[in-house]
Amino acid sequence: MKPGWEMVIGLEVHCELKTATKLFCGCPNMFGDEANTNVCPVCLGLPGSLPVLNQKAVELAMAIGTALNCEILPSTFHRKNYFYPDQAKDYQISQYDEPINVNGHLDLPDGSRVGIERAHMEEDTGKTSHAGSSGRIHGSDYSLVDYNRSGVPLVEIVSAPDMRSSAQARAYAGELRAVLVASGASDGKMEEGSMRVDANVSVRRSVDDPFGTRCEIKNLNSVRSLGRAIEYEADRQIALIEAGEVVVQQTRHWDEDAGRTVTLRSKEDAYDYRYFLEPDLVPLVPDAEWIDAVADTLGMMPAVRRARLVRLLEESGGASESQLDQVATVVDLRLDDLVVSAVAGGVSSGLALARTANEAANDADAARRLDPAAYLALLTMEAAGTVSATQAKAVLADLLVRGGGDPAAMAKAKGFEAMSEDSLASTVAEVVVAHPDEWGRYCEGGEKGDKLAGFFTGLVMKATRGQANGKAVATELQRLRGG
Amino acid sequence: MVSSGEWSAVDILEQHLAAIEAGDGAVHAFNLVTADLAREQAVEVDRKVAAGEDPGLLAGVPVALKDNLCTRGVPTTCSSRILEGWRPPYDATVVTRLREAGAVMVGKTNMDEFAMGSSTETSAFGPTRNPHDTSRVPGGSSGGSAAAVAAGFAPLALGSDTGGSIRQPAALCGVVGMKPTYGTVSRYGLVAFASSLDQIGPLATSVADAALLFDVIGGNDLLDSTSLHRPTPRALAVLDDGVDGLTVGVLSEFLDGAAPDVVARVHQAAEALAGAGARVEEVSVPEVAFGLSAYYLIAPGEASSNLARYDGVRYGLRVDAEDVAAMNTATRSAGFGAEVKRRIMLGTYVLSAGYMDAYYNQALRVRTRIIEGFTRAYHHCDVLLGPTAPTTAFALGAKVDDPLTMYLSDVCTIPSNLAGHPAISVPFGTGDDGLPVGVQLLGPALSEGTVLKVAAVVEAAAPPLAAPVLVEGTPT
Known part of the structure; x- marks a missing residue:
C-alpha cells in the first residue's frame, strides 16, 4: 500500500448451504454428479412449476445469522430479472429489501470487528461451459449448461465497508469461512466454489475523507487471490487519481495468471434487475421459538474456541506469541477439543497444544476422528517420561492411522520402554568419557558451556535411538557436573 | 350414471368424441383431441366399476383442459408457437386430481396466447368460434373450454382466470364459469401468466356441475406455496339452501358501462333473487x-x-x-x-x-384500495350482483386490432382477481341479438358456498337458452 493512502474494503461472500436438497425443490444438492441428473421441473424452471421453500435451508441461514450476531427478521423473496442461459427461469429468486439477517458483526483474531450489513438467502444458477479454445463465452463454438447447481441454496453475506487492508480482508475471509464451517451451514471451500468472494475496493487519502468511488472485483478463487487482487486494484486506483484521472464505478474481473483486474462492465452497463416481490412465495416469518431452537443447536464459534484455549494457557502462566499461533492453527483445524480434553485429564496446556498444533495437525482429518482418551493416555505417558517426545510422536502417528488404540501397548510393540535410571546413567557416562574436551567446557559453565548440554543430549538420544527421556538426560548431566 | 353401471364410460366418451368430430371443425375449441388417452382412461373406469372398486366422483365424465394446464407427455402449448414441440414431463395438480376422480380427459382447448386476450383470437393456431354463432368470438382467454362445454363436446372443462378468462367466455358462450378464491385451487402445473392473479376454475353446463368440479380440484397442495391450508368446504353440499335472509348488492359501477340489454338481464336476475327471499339493494364500490x-x-x-x-x-x-x-x-x-x-x-x-x-x-x-372497497360492501351484503361482460359476444375481428376496447371486455371481472375473491358467471337469457348473457355473482374470500347457492337460485330463474346448432365442416 502506497504511503499517504488508505484502502476501504467491503466483501460480499456467497456460500452454498450444506442441505440435502435444493432451495425450492427436492432435488439432491450434490457437487460433481453427471450433468443435468439432479434436476426436476422446478429447478429447470419448466412452465407451470412453482417453488416451495426448503425448511432446512432457512434453518442454516438463521444459524449463519446467529453466528454472525445478526438480528433475524421476517423476510420476503423477490425476483431479480436478467437473461442468462444458466438461469433456468431467466430470473433469480433472492431476498432483496427484507432479508432474513441484518446488522451483525464478525470479530477477527486480531481483535478488530467487521460489521455485517446483511446475510440473505437466494438460489444459485446452473453452470455454463463454453466449448472452444478460450473457455469464455466470446468466440466459443457452442456452450453447454449443467443445471445440477440450479436452485442450490446460497446465503450472501455482505460486510460493511469496514476493512482497511488486504491482510484484514484475508483475515475476514478466513474467519468467516471458519464460522460457516463451525455453524454447520457450509463447506466453505473457495476452490470448489462453495464459498465465493467478491471484493468492493476504494481508496482515499485520509480517514476524514469520504469514501472514494468503488470497484467490485469478481472471480477470486482463493484467499490468496483475494489479497493480491485488492492490492492490485488499490494501486490501480491510486495511480489513476495521482495522474489526475477519476475512478469509474465498475465491475472488474480478476485475472489470476496476469495478476491484474480487467473491466467486466461499467455502471452504465449495469443490469436493471426489475426486482419485484416473488408472487409464488409467501413471507417468511420465523417465530422466536424456532429462532431459539436453531441457536440452541449452534456449536461454539471459532472466536470462543480460541478464547477457551488462551484461558487454559493463562491459567498456567500465560501465552507466548508462538502459542497464540498454535491456538489459531488448532482452532482453524477444529482440533481444539482434543487439547481441552487432554488438559482436563491433567496434561499441561503447553504440551497438549504443542503436540496438537505440530503433530496432530499434520493429519487433521484423522485427528478429528481420534479417540480423545487414547490421545490423553499418550500425552500422560510423555509427561511422565514413560516415553520420550520422539517416541510419543511415533506412537501418535500410529494412533492417527488407526483412529485410536492403547498407546502403552503400541509403545511396547515398538520397543519403546523407558530406560532404567542405571542404564541411562551408564549411557550418559559413556558419552561424557568419549568427549573430554566438550565435557571440560561444559563443566566451566557460563552461557557457552551450558549450551553444550544440547550436544550431549543429542549424542545420548542417538545412542539410545530416541528412547531416552530428554529431561532425565539433562538431570543426569547436571548431577555429573556436580550441581 | 357411470358409477351405477347405467352407462359405460366408453359409451359416453365415444358420444362426445363423435360430437367433437362432427362439430369442432366449425368451432375449433380444441388444439388437440387426446382420443386414445381418453379411451384408456374410460376403459379403466369401466374396469373399476365392473370390479366393484370406487371409480371416483367424476367417474367417466369427459373433461376438456385449457391448453395452459400441464399434462404429462401431452403437448401443452398455451396456444403459442414458442412452446412448439414441448411435452411436459409432469401433470398439473388439478390434472392429477381429475385422474384420481376418474375423469376422462378428452383434449386440450384453444385459448388466447398465454391467456392474454378476451376473444381467443390471439391464439397462434387460429380463433375459436362461438357455438351459438360462429361469426362471433367465444370470449377469452378460456374460449376453447367455454365453447367446448357450450357445444356439448364435454360436459365439464377447466379454464384459468387472471382477469376474467373463465367468466367472460362462460357468459359469451352461455355456460357456467367460476373463478374460485385465490389459493383454493393449486396453480402447480398451470403455465403462469400473472402469478398473483391466476386461478384455475370450472366451466360447466350447470351450477351443480361447476360445484362438483370445484370440489374435486380444490384443496391444499404442498407444491403451491400460495395454496391455502384449510379444509376444503364441500360447495356441492350447500347448493339447495336458497337465498332466504341473504342480502344481494347490485353493484352500480358494473352497470355503468354495460349495454342496456345486458343491464336489463341483471335487473331481472335481481328481481328473481328478491322473489326467492333475498334482500336486494344497490351498492357502490367506487374503487x-x-x-x-x-x-x-x-x-x-x-x-x-x-x-x-x-x-x-x-x-x-x-x-x-x-x-x-x-x-x-x-x-x-x-x-x-x-x-x-x-x-x-x-x-x-x-x-x-x-x-x-x-x-x-x-x-x-x-x-389494496379495491380490497378495502369490497370489504366495506361485504359488511352489509353477502354477495354482489352485476353483469359478467358489458356486451354479448362480438364479431370476430371487431376488436382484435384495438387493444384498449378489447381490454374493456374484462372491466367487470378484473376486480375479483385483484381482490383474490370468488366470482361466478351464470347464463341468464339472451341479449337483443339473441346471444347469451351472463350475470355475475361476487363474494368475499372463501365464500364459494354462498356464491354457488345464490347462483343456483339465479340459474333456476333464468330464461331458457336454446342449445347451439352446429353445422358440420369449417365455417365460411
Whole structure:
C-alpha cells in the first residue's frame, strides 16, 4: 500500500448451504454428479412449476445469522430479472429489501470487528461451459449448461465497508469461512466454489475523507487471490487519481495468471434487475421459538474456541506469541477439543497444544476422528517420561492411522520402554568419557558451556535411538557436573 | 350414471368424441383431441366399476383442459408457437386430481396466447368460434373450454382466470364459469401468466356441475406455496339452501358501462333473487373503477418476468443466431404473437428503475384500495350482483386490432382477481341479438358456498337458452 493512502474494503461472500436438497425443490444438492441428473421441473424452471421453500435451508441461514450476531427478521423473496442461459427461469429468486439477517458483526483474531450489513438467502444458477479454445463465452463454438447447481441454496453475506487492508480482508475471509464451517451451514471451500468472494475496493487519502468511488472485483478463487487482487486494484486506483484521472464505478474481473483486474462492465452497463416481490412465495416469518431452537443447536464459534484455549494457557502462566499461533492453527483445524480434553485429564496446556498444533495437525482429518482418551493416555505417558517426545510422536502417528488404540501397548510393540535410571546413567557416562574436551567446557559453565548440554543430549538420544527421556538426560548431566 | 353401471364410460366418451368430430371443425375449441388417452382412461373406469372398486366422483365424465394446464407427455402449448414441440414431463395438480376422480380427459382447448386476450383470437393456431354463432368470438382467454362445454363436446372443462378468462367466455358462450378464491385451487402445473392473479376454475353446463368440479380440484397442495391450508368446504353440499335472509348488492359501477340489454338481464336476475327471499339493494364500490388500470400494470409486470424463460435455451422453439443473446431475441421475436409482445414490453417498462413506483407500486396500492372497497360492501351484503361482460359476444375481428376496447371486455371481472375473491358467471337469457348473457355473482374470500347457492337460485330463474346448432365442416 502506497504511503499517504488508505484502502476501504467491503466483501460480499456467497456460500452454498450444506442441505440435502435444493432451495425450492427436492432435488439432491450434490457437487460433481453427471450433468443435468439432479434436476426436476422446478429447478429447470419448466412452465407451470412453482417453488416451495426448503425448511432446512432457512434453518442454516438463521444459524449463519446467529453466528454472525445478526438480528433475524421476517423476510420476503423477490425476483431479480436478467437473461442468462444458466438461469433456468431467466430470473433469480433472492431476498432483496427484507432479508432474513441484518446488522451483525464478525470479530477477527486480531481483535478488530467487521460489521455485517446483511446475510440473505437466494438460489444459485446452473453452470455454463463454453466449448472452444478460450473457455469464455466470446468466440466459443457452442456452450453447454449443467443445471445440477440450479436452485442450490446460497446465503450472501455482505460486510460493511469496514476493512482497511488486504491482510484484514484475508483475515475476514478466513474467519468467516471458519464460522460457516463451525455453524454447520457450509463447506466453505473457495476452490470448489462453495464459498465465493467478491471484493468492493476504494481508496482515499485520509480517514476524514469520504469514501472514494468503488470497484467490485469478481472471480477470486482463493484467499490468496483475494489479497493480491485488492492490492492490485488499490494501486490501480491510486495511480489513476495521482495522474489526475477519476475512478469509474465498475465491475472488474480478476485475472489470476496476469495478476491484474480487467473491466467486466461499467455502471452504465449495469443490469436493471426489475426486482419485484416473488408472487409464488409467501413471507417468511420465523417465530422466536424456532429462532431459539436453531441457536440452541449452534456449536461454539471459532472466536470462543480460541478464547477457551488462551484461558487454559493463562491459567498456567500465560501465552507466548508462538502459542497464540498454535491456538489459531488448532482452532482453524477444529482440533481444539482434543487439547481441552487432554488438559482436563491433567496434561499441561503447553504440551497438549504443542503436540496438537505440530503433530496432530499434520493429519487433521484423522485427528478429528481420534479417540480423545487414547490421545490423553499418550500425552500422560510423555509427561511422565514413560516415553520420550520422539517416541510419543511415533506412537501418535500410529494412533492417527488407526483412529485410536492403547498407546502403552503400541509403545511396547515398538520397543519403546523407558530406560532404567542405571542404564541411562551408564549411557550418559559413556558419552561424557568419549568427549573430554566438550565435557571440560561444559563443566566451566557460563552461557557457552551450558549450551553444550544440547550436544550431549543429542549424542545420548542417538545412542539410545530416541528412547531416552530428554529431561532425565539433562538431570543426569547436571548431577555429573556436580550441581 | 357411470358409477351405477347405467352407462359405460366408453359409451359416453365415444358420444362426445363423435360430437367433437362432427362439430369442432366449425368451432375449433380444441388444439388437440387426446382420443386414445381418453379411451384408456374410460376403459379403466369401466374396469373399476365392473370390479366393484370406487371409480371416483367424476367417474367417466369427459373433461376438456385449457391448453395452459400441464399434462404429462401431452403437448401443452398455451396456444403459442414458442412452446412448439414441448411435452411436459409432469401433470398439473388439478390434472392429477381429475385422474384420481376418474375423469376422462378428452383434449386440450384453444385459448388466447398465454391467456392474454378476451376473444381467443390471439391464439397462434387460429380463433375459436362461438357455438351459438360462429361469426362471433367465444370470449377469452378460456374460449376453447367455454365453447367446448357450450357445444356439448364435454360436459365439464377447466379454464384459468387472471382477469376474467373463465367468466367472460362462460357468459359469451352461455355456460357456467367460476373463478374460485385465490389459493383454493393449486396453480402447480398451470403455465403462469400473472402469478398473483391466476386461478384455475370450472366451466360447466350447470351450477351443480361447476360445484362438483370445484370440489374435486380444490384443496391444499404442498407444491403451491400460495395454496391455502384449510379444509376444503364441500360447495356441492350447500347448493339447495336458497337465498332466504341473504342480502344481494347490485353493484352500480358494473352497470355503468354495460349495454342496456345486458343491464336489463341483471335487473331481472335481481328481481328473481328478491322473489326467492333475498334482500336486494344497490351498492357502490367506487374503487372498482380503477381496477382495469391497475390490472394492466400488475398483470403485464408479472407476465414480463414469467415469460422470460421462453428463451430458446431449454425447450420449445429455438431460432438459431450467431450468439446466445441474438438467439434469445430471434426466438422470442418469432415465437410470441403481437399481444404477448405488447404485454411483455409494457410489463418490462412498469418494473423498470425510475418507473416502478409510479406504475407498478401505485397499482399495488390501488389493489389494496379495491380490497378495502369490497370489504366495506361485504359488511352489509353477502354477495354482489352485476353483469359478467358489458356486451354479448362480438364479431370476430371487431376488436382484435384495438387493444384498449378489447381490454374493456374484462372491466367487470378484473376486480375479483385483484381482490383474490370468488366470482361466478351464470347464463341468464339472451341479449337483443339473441346471444347469451351472463350475470355475475361476487363474494368475499372463501365464500364459494354462498356464491354457488345464490347462483343456483339465479340459474333456476333464468330464461331458457336454446342449445347451439352446429353445422358440420369449417365455417365460411
